[in-house]
Amino acid sequence: MNGAQYQAIADDWERRATVRTRPRRLLEDDDKLIYPLCRQPLVLTATFLEHCPQWRDFVLVQSFYKFINDVVIFETEIVDKTARNIAKNRFSTPFPLACRYDAMTVVVDEDYHALVALDFLQQTVDKTGIPPIDLPAQIELSRALPAAHAQVPAHLRDALELMGVAIAENTVTQDVAAFSKDNSVKASIRGLMADHLSDEGRHAQFWTRLVRLYWQAASPEDRDSIALALPVFLENYLTNELQKTFDLELIEHLDVSPTLRNTLRDEVIALTFPITCQHPLVANIMGFLQHSGLLQTASVTQALSDYLPSPRRPI
Numbered sequence: 001m002n003g004a005q006y007q008a009i010a011d012d013w014e015r016r017a018t019v020r021t022r023p024r025r026l027l028e029d030d031d032k033l034i035y036p037l038c039r040q041p042l043v044l045t046a047t048f049l050e051h052c053p054q055w056r057d058f059v060l061v062q063s064f065y066k067f068i069n070d071v072v073i074f075e076t077e078i079v080d081k082t083a084r085n086i087a088k089n090r091f092s093t094p095f096p097l098a099c100r101y102d103a104m105t106v107v108v109d110e111d112y113h114a115l116v117a118l119d120f121l122q123q124t125v126d127k128t129g130i131p132p133i134d135l136p137a138q139i140e141l142s143r144a145l146p147a148a149h150a151q152v153p154a155h156l157r158d159a160l161e162l163m164g165v166a167i168a169e170n171t172v173t174q175d176v177a178a179f180s181k182d183n184s185v186k187a188s189i190r191g192l193m194a195d196h197l198s199d200e201g202r203h204a205q206f207w208t209r210l211v212r213l214y215w216q217a218a219s220p221e222d223r224d225s226i227a228l229a230l231p232v233f234l235e236n237y238l239t240n241e242l243q244k245t246f247d248l249e250l251i252e253h254l255d256v257s258p259t260l261r262n263t264l265r266d267e268v269i270a271l272t273f274p275i276t277c278q279h280p281l282v283a284n285i286m287g288f289l290q291h292s293g294l295l296q297t298a299s300v301t302q303a304l305s306d307y308l309p310s311p312r313r314p315i
Contacts, residue, residue: 006213008098009206013105016202018195019112025188025195027123032186034124035064036179042247045267047260055254058130062250064189065124065132068117070139071196074168075110075117078141079203082165083107085158086210092158093214102206109199120192133253136242141168144236151229159214160226163294164233166207170288171281173200204288211292227299234307238281244268282307 014020037043040063043056085091087103095103125131145164149157179185180193215223247268251261286295286307294300301308 006096006098006209009102009202010098010105012202013102013109016198017105017109018199019108022195024119025116025191027120027127027188028186029127030186033060033184034128034186034189035060035067036182036185038182039063039179040247041271042250042264042268045264045271047263047267051260052254052256052264055256057128058254059250061124061128061130062133062253065121066135066246068121069132069135071117072114073137073139074141074172075114078139078145079165079169080107080110082161083110086162091162092155093217095210095213099210099213103210106203106206109203113196113199116192116195120189133249136246138242140237140239140242141165144233147236148229148233151232152225156222156225159218159222160229160233162207162211162214163226163230164237166211166292167233167237167285167288169200169207170204171284173197173204174280174284176200208288208292211294215293215297223297224299227294227297227303230300231303231306234285234304238279240271244271 034057037060040060042048043059048055083103083106086095087100087107089095089100121132141164145161148160148164152160176193176197180190180197182190218226248265251264251268254261254264256264286304289295289300289304295304
């Protein structure tokens with residue numbers, strides 16, 4: 001694999017990595033929200049607003065705990081694993097040393113993000129006196145990667161994991177950016193998101209460059225095999241089923257009447273967020289696939305035709 005055109009992120013990491021440059025952030029005791037209302041549809045349902053608005057803060061705190069839990073799973077169980085394998089030359093396709101060094105900076109960043117997330121979880125428990133309910137053991141990526149792996153030969157599983165992590169890192173960057181700009185949320189949490197965003201923007205560039213490097217060296221046969229697995233990955237990744245399961249569990253912890261609980265359940269179950277080619281997440285993913293070179297491959301374009309505008313316009 002020729003890494004001559006690879007642009008390293010190490011210098012930028014030395015200057016800007018939050019693990020090197022940011023002080024500890026402390027959760028404020030003010031009237032700002034701990035989690036954006038727009039990210040928790042349960043508290044915006046007609047039944048909740050009319051009959052149990054007093055449970056709003058409890059629901060938002062638990063939703064914040066889930067967000068933190070998702071971050072820890074994502075950073076330590078998935079991204080860390082892939083980046084560490086690349087850094088230690090355990091990846092099925094060896095990368096140049098500059099890539100491996102950059103991968104280790106990602107490992108350091110992601111483990112630090114998980115540490116900061118757990119710090120905020122503990123601070124929130126101490127401030128609110130609200131312990132977390134049982135939190136999910138998986139995130140969408142935990143399901144999407146094995147489902148996609150099942151579609152390819154064993155020698156391509158590392159490559160498909162690289163694609164999946166790169167897609168997720170590019171998606172997370174956009175998601176965190178929106179969170180960091182929500183002025184209804186406590187300043188420390190917006191700062192936490194801004195810190196995270198500073199690192200994730202660099203990570204998104206790293207993964208995009210790494211995928212481009214891999215894709216340029218991949219054989220036509222391997223490219224076509226990966227192309228067929230990408231729709232399976234996206235189908236399992238772009239879903240709100242885990243969030244809906246969590247919200248239904250959350251309803252069980254509300255001290256409300258059985259009738260009201262059933263109504264809340266029905267409203268959560270009825271909430272749908274169809275993922276079409278117009279959805280911002282899909283646009284972000286297609287942008288990544290364009291920039292990393294995959295959408296210049298006919299088999300990828302064909303496999304992902306349901307996610308592309310028709311007729312396809314430049315991303």
